[in-house]
Amino acid sequence: MRPMTRGEAAVRASGRTAIEAIGLGRRHRRRWVLRDCTFRLPAGRICALVGPSGAGKSTLLSLAAGLTRPTEGSIRVRGEAPATAQARPVVAHLAQDKPLYRRLTVAETLELGRALNPGRWNGRYAERLVDDGEIPLGARVATLSGGQRTRLALALAFAKRPELLLLDEPLADLGPLVRHRIAALLLAEAAEHGTTVVLSSDLLAELDGVCDYLLVLRDGRVRLAGEVDDVIGAHALVMGRHRGPGLPPEVAAHPVVEAQLSGPRFTALVRRDGRVAAGPWETAEPSLEELLLGYLRAPGAPELIAPSAEPVSAPPRRRPGHNPGIPGMPRNGPPRPAWLPGGRESPPRGTERTRHDHHSGKGAAA
Amino acid sequence: MTSTAHLGASGHERTADTPERPRPTGGRGPLGGLVWLVWRQHRLVFGVLLAAAAGGAVWCAVLRGRMAAFIDAHHIAGCSQISLVARCSDTQGPVTAFRDAYNPSMKLAEAGLVLLPVLVGVFLGAPLIARELEAGTHKLVLSQSVGPLRWLAAKTALPAVVVVAAGALMSAAYTWLWQVGGDEVSGAYWYSTLGFNSLGPVPVAYALLGLAIGTLTGLLLRRTVSAMGVTLALMALVQYAFAVLRPHLLPLATAKFGNSEPTQVADSSWLVDQGYYTTSGERLPEVPCRPDQDFDGCLRQHHVAGQYMDHHPASDHWPLAFFEAGLVLALAAVLTVLAFRVMRRRHG
Numbered sequence: 001m002r003p004m005t006r007g008e009a010a011v012r013a014s015g016r017t018a019i020e021a022i023g024l025g026r027r028h029r030r031r032w033v034l035r036d037c038t039f040r041l042p043a044g045r046i047c048a049l050v051g052p053s054g055a056g057k058s059t060l061l062s063l064a065a066g067l068t069r070p071t072e073g074s075i076r077v078r079g080e081a082p083a084t085a086q087a088r089p090v091v092a093h094l095a096q097d098k099p100l101y102r103r104l105t106v107a108e109t110l111e112l113g114r115a116l117n118p119g120r121w122n123g124r125y126a127e128r129l130v131d132d133g134e135i136p137l138g139a140r141v142a143t144l145s146g147g148q149r150t151r152l153a154l155a156l157a158f159a160k161r162p163e164l165l166l167l168d169e170p171l172a173d174l175g176p177l178v179r180h181r182i183a184a185l186l187l188a189e190a191a192e193h194g195t196t197v198v199l200s201s202d203l204l205a206e207l208d209g210v211c212d213y214l215l216v217l218r219d220g221r222v223r224l225a226g227e228v229d230d231v232i233g234a235h236a237l238v239m240g241r242h243r244g245p246g247l248p249p250e251v252a253a254h255p256v257v258e259a260q261l262s263g264p265r266f267t268a269l270v271r272r273d274g275r276v277a278a279g280p281w282e283t284a285e286p287s288l289e290e291l292l293l294g295y296l297r298a299p300g301a302p303e304l305i306a307p308s309a310e311p312v313s314a315p316p317r318r319r320p321g322h323n324p325g326i327p328g329m330p331r332n333g334p335p336r337p338a339w340l341p342g343g344r345e346s347p348p349r350g351t352e353r354t355r356h357d358h359h360s361g362k363g364a365a366a
Numbered sequence: 367m368t369s370t371a372h373l374g375a376s377g378h379e380r381t382a383d384t385p386e387r388p389r390p391t392g393g394r395g396p397l398g399g400l401v402w403l404v405w406r407q408h409r410l411v412f413g414v415l416l417a418a419a420a421g422g423a424v425w426c427a428v429l430r431g432r433m434a435a436f437i438d439a440h441h442i443a444g445c446s447q448i449s450l451v452a453r454c455s456d457t458q459g460p461v462t463a464f465r466d467a468y469n470p471s472m473k474l475a476e477a478g479l480v481l482l483p484v485l486v487g488v489f490l491g492a493p494l495i496a497r498e499l500e501a502g503t504h505k506l507v508l509s510q511s512v513g514p515l516r517w518l519a520a521k522t523a524l525p526a527v528v529v530v531a532a533g534a535l536m537s538a539a540y541t542w543l544w545q546v547g548g549d550e551v552s553g554a555y556w557y558s559t560l561g562f563n564s565l566g567p568v569p570v571a572y573a574l575l576g577l578a579i580g581t582l583t584g585l586l587l588r589r590t591v592s593a594m595g596v597t598l599a600l601m602a603l604v605q606y607a608f609a610v611l612r613p614h615l616l617p618l619a620t621a622k623f624g625n626s627e628p629t630q631v632a633d634s635s636w637l638v639d640q641g642y643y644t645t646s647g648e649r650l651p652e653v654p655c656r657p658d659q660d661f662d663g664c665l666r667q668h669h670v671a672g673q674y675m676d677h678h679p680a681s682d683h684w685p686l687a688f689f690e691a692g693l694v695l696a697l698a699a700v701l702t703v704l705a706f707r708v709m710r711r712r713h714g
Contacts, residue, residue, distance in 0.1 A: 066714055067508055083714025089511040099502040101407065108406060115399025116510035160510065 016043040016078070018164050018196035019064055020311050023073030026059050032220055033059045037073065039215060039225040040311040041198065043163070046190055046210060048228075049200035050292055051217035057200040058096055060217065061166045064198070065093030077164060089120055092162035096169045096200075098153040102142035106135055106152060113156045126159035129185070147178040154182065158189050165190070165197045172202065183210060208288045215309075216295050223295050226306020228288060234304065235291055238268045240281025250277040258298040269294035271304065400512060400520035411490050412528045419532035422478060423539035429475075433468055433547040440464070446550035446633050465552055472547060472554050475540050479564035482536065483572035484601045486529050491580015492593035494521055495705075499588040514713040518706060522581055529577055533570040541565050549634050549680070556683045557636035559609050566684065571691035571698070576601055578698040582705045604697075608690060613638040615689050618676040625665065629673045634680040644669040 017040055024037035034056040041047050049057050062068045063075050066083030080087040100109060110130070114121045130137065133151040135144065144152065150170060157165060170186070171179045187210065190197045199211065214231050216224035224231060238251050241264045247256065254270035269286060270276065276283045286294070295301050405412065437443050440463075445454035447461050495518075498504040507517050544565060548554050554561050563569060579600050584593040618638055623629045631637060641651040646669065655664035678686065 065505075065509060067505055069712070069714060081714075083513070085513065088513060091509075093505070093509040095502060095505040095509075097502050099504075099506040101503055101506070102501075104406065112399075112403055113510065115402050116507065116512050118399065118511070120511060156506075157509070 017041070017076075017312065018043040018045070019075065019077055019198070020079075021060075021063075021073065021075045022311055024060075024063065024070055024075050025072040026056075026063060026068065027071040028059075032071075034063070034217075034220045037217075037220075037222050038311060039222055039305060039309045041196065041213060041215070042308070043078070043196050044194045045213040046187070046197045046199065047213035047215055048211035049198055049215045049217065050202075050296070051200075051223075052296055053202065055217040056220040057217055058168050059220075061093060061168050061198065061200060062095075064164075065091060065166050067093065089117065089160075090163040091166065092157040092160050092164070093166040094153055094157045094168060094170055096172075098149055098170075100141045100149060100153055100156075103140065105138055105140050106130060106144070107137040109141060109152060109156065110137075110159075113159055117160045120161050122159045122161055126155045129155035129158065146173050147175065147182075150174060150178075150182060154185070161193070163195060165195050167197065167199045169200055169202065186210075211288075213309075214288075214292075216292065218296065218299060222303060222305065223301060224291075224304050225309035226304070227308045230306045230308055231304065232285060232288060232291060234271055234306070235286050235294075236270050236272045236276050237284045237286040237290055238266075238270060238276060238281050239284070240266065240279065242266045248279055248281070250279055251281065253277075255302055257301040258294040271302070400517060401524055403507075404520050404524045408490070408494075408525065412525075415486070415490070415528060415532045419535040422475070422536045426475060426536075426539035426543040429468070429471055430543040430546055433464075433543070436464055436467070437546060437551060442551055443546075444550050446553065449550070449633075450630070461551060464547075468547060469552055469554070472543075472552055473560070475543065476554070476560040476564040479536055479540055479569045480560055480605075482533060482569055483576040484598060485576075486533075486573045487576025487580040487597040487601050488594045490525055490529070491577040492584045492597045493590045494525065494577075494581050494584055496584030496588060496590040496593040499584070500590055508713060514709050515706060518709045522577070522702060522705070525577055526574060529573045530570055533573040537564070537566065537569045555634065555636070556680065557678065562612065562683075562687065563605070566687045567691035568687050568694075571694040572601075572605070575604065575694050575698040575701075578701040578705070579604075582701045582708070585705050585708050604694075608694070612686065612690060613678065615693075616678070616682055616686055619679055619682075621675045621677065622672055623675070624672040625662070625670065627672070629675060631675050631677050632679065636678040636682070637675055638678065639676040641674060642668075642670045643672060643674050645671045649674065 019039075019041040021037045021039055024034060025032060026034040037056075037060065049060065051057050059068070063070055064077055064082055066077075066081075066087065069083070075082060077087045077091055082091065101112070104112065110123065110126050113126060114123055127137075130152060133148055135148045135152060141149065141152065150173075154167075154170065157167070167186075171182060174182065186197065186199075189195060198215075212228050214224060214226060214228050215222065235257065236254070240248075242248055242261065246252065246261075247259055247266055247268055251266075251268055251270060254273045254276060257269040257271060259266060259268040266281075269291065440457070440460035442454070442457045442460050442464060445451065445457045445461055447458055447465070449455075449457070495504075498507070504517075508514055544554065544561070548561070549556060556562060556565060563572065576597070580593065580597040583596045583600070584590065587593045587596065613636065619635075621631055622643065629640070639651075641649055642653050642665070643649050650668065650670065653665065653668055653670060655661050655668070
């Protein structure tokens with residue numbers, strides 16, 4: 001489903017950084033909503049920002065949009081601090097609640113876009129998007145349906161011609177048909193201009209095929225970051241029968257992200273440490289959804305920042321070269337001794353506990 | 367789905383990379399655009415305010431004409447109900463009739479001018495930012511190309527202009543009316559709390575203060591209703607504090623009268639304090655003498671030399687009014703600067 005133009009746009013934009021966060025943290029009253037966030041998002045990608053609600057997704061997007069300021073650490077957008085005159089015109093942010101002035105008409109809302117984005121606004125494009133959604137220009141925003149409002153809000157964001165588009169759950173609360181159309185619109189827009197898009201979502205199924213970059217947050221920390229192909233290739237889904245009380249040792253030799261045991265059968269998501277040895281089990285590449293569910297259900301899973309998501313300004317930790325990744329190779333550089341032994345022995349990795357409760361509600365429903 | 371994608375993409379091809387030039391009619395910079403937005407958002411309140419000011423001004427002008435005619439017809443200019451001025455003898459009847467006819471209207475006008483700053487603070491200032499924060503629409507504006515400080519500048523400047531225009535119109539009209547019917551003849555003296563707050567620069571300054579208090583509390587509290595309540599309370603507090611402080615803003619004039627002299631300052635003077643003074647110059651606000659038991663002897667016993675009256679003559683009115691208005695404006699300016707600092711700290 002990924003259009004061809006996406007690849008071209010990505011190549012065109014490659015090498016530049018859209019967002020770089022180093023040690024980013026944000027505290028709300030006494031609670032850290034986001035902590036120790038370090039990652040890099042190259043320009044030209046469509047990045048899925050995934051995590052259960054309360055994981056810090058909206059906070060991260062607000063920080064990138066310059067709506068809030070970090071409590072600690074730093075975030076840079078195209079090399080600039082977000083709330084600057086250089087960054088503002090090229091970043092568009094659509095908050096989760098899709099804020100619009102309810103008393104303004106559709107035409108006045110577009111006029112707002114024109115008035116507040118001098119020199120950047122593409123009015124004909126915005127009107128076309130609105131017409132395409134069959135939204136009457138004279139209608140007041142308060143009278144529009146949820147889908148129409150989302151489309152208008154997106155038109156406002158697109159017509160600004162941003163280089164970085166931050167969308168906080170743009171597709172939630174929409175019917176499946178509208179969701180499909182708007183996702184297509186988003187892809188077309190991003191493909192055409194090489195726009196970097198960060199898309200937060202609870203719905204896992206809608207992300208597959210849309211996104212080529214992944215950022216998974218849980219409890220305010222980055223659990224997983226990197227190219228989708230990269231990240232998927234670093235994992236294996238192993239299914240089969242087990243004889244002992246836990247996973248077979250050949251499987252448990254790899255860092256286990258999540259394991260479920262039901263009767264004699266087991267399903268384990270492991271981070272591949274070389275090849276998974278043969279045995280009475282099947283090894284497959286997990287789908288994006290399986291991978292995300294695994295990480296969302298297992299709070300103790302070791303974090304994985306793929307080389308493609310490492311900040312360039314941070315001290316390098318990794319192997320030389322920037323080869324985007326060979327499937328089957330550990331994406332995380334040399335294994336860190338800190339988590340390796342723990343990964344094999346600690347209970348959540350599947351040896352002693354026989355059954356996992358599903359931790360997070362929303363994502364699992366998708 | 368693919369067809370939508372195609373539509374979206376082809377829409378681009380036609381208009382790609384040609385950001386629209388500003389229309390001839392809408393050729394405004396970013397601040398101009400913000401001014402349009404702020405006007406559009408608050409045009410109802412602005413309209414009500416300006417219409418009320420225009421209506422009030424017309425009403426004051428009509429009232430002034432009728433009052434002037436009445437005063438001329440009965441020759442009661444400068445006469446109070448009980449007057450020592452010779453030409454005002456036998457004017458008690460007409461003055462009473464005048465007061466019965468016009469005092470309720472003057473009180474109404476004064477009440478309107480005293481309420482104006484409170485209403486501005488509660489219904490324009492408090493919701494100005496709080497409603498945006500409550501509805502999340504500040505995120506919409508701050509996601510556009512303009513920064514938060516420019517936004518706040520437009521958000522406060524345009525209402526300030528409208529408030530100054532409406533306040534100045536109403537205040538000027540009432541002051542004009544008061545010049546014929548104020549002080550002695552109506553008993554609406556310049557130093558009455560309502561009167562002082564309605565004349566000259568004072569209501570305009572308070573209206574700007576109301577706007578500043580409302581804006582800052584809305585920004586800090588982020589809730590429209592609580593910001594309205596706090597604004598109301600703060601405005602009442604500030605008005606009360608200034609009412610207490612007002613006589614002491616400028617030095618008082620002191621009139622001294624010997625024991626046998628009649629104690630009297632002009633009707634238009636604001637009597638702030640009075641009492642007795644002794645031969646050594648000491649002031650006795652109270653003397654323990656009773657008028658029915660050898661009052662003079664008692665006074666002598668306490669070495670009382672006469673009485674004093676601390677007052678502001680009518681000539682102090684405008685200096686006092688401008689001084690107080692200046693203080694109020696300075697307070698409003700400080701609060702506005704604070705609002706900008708809060709905005710900058712919060713949203714950069």
